[in-house]
Amino acid sequence: MATSSAVPARTREIRLKHVLFAALALLFVFVLWHDERFIIVHSHPNFAYYFPVRWFIIPHGLAGLAALLIGPFQLSTRFRQQHLRIHRIIGRVYLSSVAVAGCMGMYLAYIHQELLDKIWVFALALTWLLTGAMAFAAVLKGNIDTHRQWMVRNYALTAAFVTTRVALALPFVVRGGDGLIRATLWIVLLATVVLAEVALSWRAVFTTRRSQAAATMRATAP
Numbered sequence: 001m002a003t004s005s006a007v008p009a010r011t012r013e014i015r016l017k018h019v020l021f022a023a024l025a026l027l028f029v030f031v032l033w034h035d036e037r038f039i040i041v042h043s044h045p046n047f048a049y050y051f052p053v054r055w056f057i058i059p060h061g062l063a064g065l066a067a068l069l070i071g072p073f074q075l076s077t078r079f080r081q082q083h084l085r086i087h088r089i090i091g092r093v094y095l096s097s098v099a100v101a102g103c104m105g106m107y108l109a110y111i112h113q114e115l116l117d118k119i120w121v122f123a124l125a126l127t128w129l130l131t132g133a134m135a136f137a138a139v140l141k142g143n144i145d146t147h148r149q150w151m152v153r154n155y156a157l158t159a160a161f162v163t164t165r166v167a168l169a170l171p172f173v174v175r176g177g178d179g180l181i182r183a184t185l186w187i188v189l190l191a192t193v194v195l196a197e198v199a200l201s202w203r204a205v206f207t208t209r210r211s212q213a214a215a216t217m218r219a220t221a222p
Contacts, residue, residue: 060104
């Protein structure tokens with residue numbers, strides 16, 4: 001009976017992850033078409049804006065893309081259990097990509113954006129770098145569960161590079177002008193941080209002590 005009650009919970013968790021990652025993939029495709037097609041369509045308005053800093057955009061974009069694509073594998077319990085060595089290798093690649101993309105993003109904002117935009121980029125990049133550093137420090141000390149939690153927070157911020165662009169493409173945001181655009185960016189950043197914490201704390205908050213004790217007994221049973 002203990003085994004049958006544990007399996008459905010894990011199945012729901014896996015399905016929820018699949019739904020979230022599938023939704024993120026669809027949003028990413030939209031962002032590629034809506035925001036990034038200037039790479040091949042030079043008549044796009046973004047081409048003229050980014051062309052002067054193209055040699056800084058390339059490493060920033062490639063590193064961010066690497067982190068976005070690697071993240072789902074790093075957060076997969078099954079992949080980690082079956083391919084621990086690969087998990088560790090691509091984990092280093094992921095955190096290195098975050099470091100490169102975050103630092104390059106701040107540099108680009110410093111040399112190419114207005115003050116209010118710089119503030120938002122620095123806030124996002126520093127939070128992104130800090131959560132990555134915490135995840136790295138935790139795994140060095142062997143604190144795997146803490147490492148996992150910081151990786152979830154970090155990947156939520158990685159995904160924010162997609163979700164913010166989708167939010168800025170909404171018609172009412174576009175019509176609202178610079179004030180609403182900047183407010184939307186801050187709202188998405190705050191929502192990203194809060195929702196990551198909700199996801200990490202969901203079971204602890206909504207599971208009774210008796211259920212937690214039973215789950216612990218099943219996990220430690222010989």
